[in-house]
Amino acid sequence: MDDGHIARRRGAPPAGQRLSRDAVLARAEDLIDADGYDRFSLRALAAALGVRPNALYNHVGGREELLDAVAERYLAEFVLPDTGEPWPEWVRTVAIGLRAQLLDHPERAALLLSRAGGTALGPVVLRRFVDRLVAAGVDRAIAHLGWHLMLTTVVGTVQQERRRGKDPAGTFEAVLDVALRGLVAVAAAAPDERATMLLAAHRLAHPQP
Incomplete structure (x- = not known):
């Protein structure tokens, strides 16, 4: 199957591009804006980025640390x-x-x-x-x-x-x-x-x- 048949998740990094902390935080901001602060979860964030939830821990220590970082930004x-x-x-x-x-x-x-x-x-x-x-x-x-x-x-x-x-x-x-x-x-x-x-x-x- 060629690349044209693979639907990339909205907000996910292009193929071959490394996930960064800034990308994680920016996508978290988008999800909070769209779905609300109370409904935000790391699982939903990982799905939006097209990665496994464990991949997020390379950039943030967990949900609480991530939310603090979003508030600080x-x-x-x-x-x-x-x-x-x-x-x-x-x-x-x-x-x-x-x-x-x-x-x-x-x-x-x-x-x-x-x-x-x-x-x-x-x-x-x-x-x-x-x-x-x-x-x-x-x-x-x-x-x-x-x-x-x-x-x-x-x-x-x-x-x-x-x-x-x-x-x-x-x-x-x-x-x-x-x-x-x-x-x-x-x-x-x-x-x-x-x-x-x-x-x-x-x-x-x-x-x-």
């Missing part, structure tokens, strides 16, 4: 803006930018929310976000809380929009406005024990070199 595409606007407006800009990115790949929203902290890059992005607010005079514990507020607001509304379809009432903008007003009010006072404990727990889990 996704985070690497997101750049915090370098603008001189007041910090509440800067947080708004960050939130709008992240939402736009997630709407391009809504199935990755749950992946980002659950995996960002477990990647090498996630804590780096968080620290840059926090440092920007601290430089503007926000207490570090409150700035750290602000990151979680922003991320949860964005990811939560994206997941809701994915289930219901586009929301003409502008739910995201309304929810973000309320969240930011609350953050500004909290930032005007001393941090409470919960915010301080959250920051302390993060530092224990992600010690800086």
